[in-house]
Amino acid sequence: MKARIRKYSWQLAPGHIRDIRQRVFIDEQRVPPELEWDDTDEIADHFLAVTPDNTPIGVARMFTALEETACIGRMAILPEYRGQGIGETLLQHLIHEAADNQYRELRLSAQEYAIPFYESSGFHVCSDTYEDAGIPHVDMRCLAPTLQAEGLESRNRPLLLGHDSRSWLFSDELRMLDLVDTLAGQTSQRLWLYDRFLDHDLYDRHRFRELISALARRHRLSEVRILIHDDKPLVKRRHQLVELMRRLPSKIELRLVNDDYPADDQPFMLADREGVVYRHAFDKPEGFANFADGGRVKLLTETFQRMWDTARSSLELRELPL
Template identity: 30%
Template structure:
């Protein structure tokens, strides 16, 4: 299997504009993960359904791209996250999209790898609530601290689409809506980490 994560696409690529109507002001660096997640009002253009790199730098844009990718999912979803970032994943839009996907077909599944589960266990999370309802379809495991892993965050959809945040302490990242080559490289990275991942007793107790 390919162990190395793919390099970021060329930042110089000219990108189509994303319509953006911000509900407030947010700092781009060092996200305040204690702030409550709000529903995104970013509109994703139909032109994003190709291989053009879509960069984003705000939490609203990140949520909008994540939601657009989740709505495209037909077979598999994989989340790789430091702590299931509440500002990104703990909102009703993401929960409903994941629920719709998981119930759409008996074989659909969502796998989540998290570096630190302590916060979601202490504070709760909408995806944990969903996991309690759909225990056979939504699996959350902890990254093995003894196994090499990349300090980044990403979503893989159907081995075809990606959302990547290269630095977990920043909102900025990019989305690729149709790039199977790069998606497969990330999937290989995810699969290796999953094979070495751990079951967290605290998380398991929470889900029972």
């Protein structure tokens, strides 16, 4: 069934939005009214899905949580209209809305049973299960809404590690950063990074640091390996990854390539056993990313391991004060 989506402020929202939320969340799912109606409604944009004959059938809201982050919530479709693609239409409309407003991150709290639904549109789980109003939930996010909106046209589970097997090309820095962060944010255990040096514009960013920090603390077997040719820029200027590495030395290790042995000419980042960001040259933001390319990752893993085995530690970084 086709549906149209209308946008309202809370002050101008029609009663149908309240009615649908009352019916789905309070009556059907037994959410206490005092939890359903909150102050966030006042600052959120509200979306109403209607049929071609203007029958209200679904709702959602979206609000700004941080400067570049939007949150989706209170998404509901009336029971008699479920299974007809209405939820997908509504969710994709919200994703395009976030992309048009240039948000860098899109988050939501999903009921556990709905995880596959949100994954199909490019969201990935980023928390353990918790209860909200007595219902199991997980946090989900997308770290690149613009790419997410682009991928909805031709991909199932766009940007999802282990599922999206079509390569994403990039030729500018912003697109490259979004792909790097999206891959790093889904890594569950192993992230290996090879580059000429830890470029500040690429790696010395708060969001990337937080993603690496979360990975290092996620699992007792988590492993971050950084392999570079030149550590002089790190000695001359503070770097967030170096500071993190020195606080988590058992999880994050940096080595310098041994120039007496062959080394690869193209930088890359490997995520677990399926994800890769590959650049064609050290000094250009040009290349591709793939979220489900186990064959290529296996070959690059072997290349990385050969360089790693002959690499050495950085004495200069070890002697820097914390």
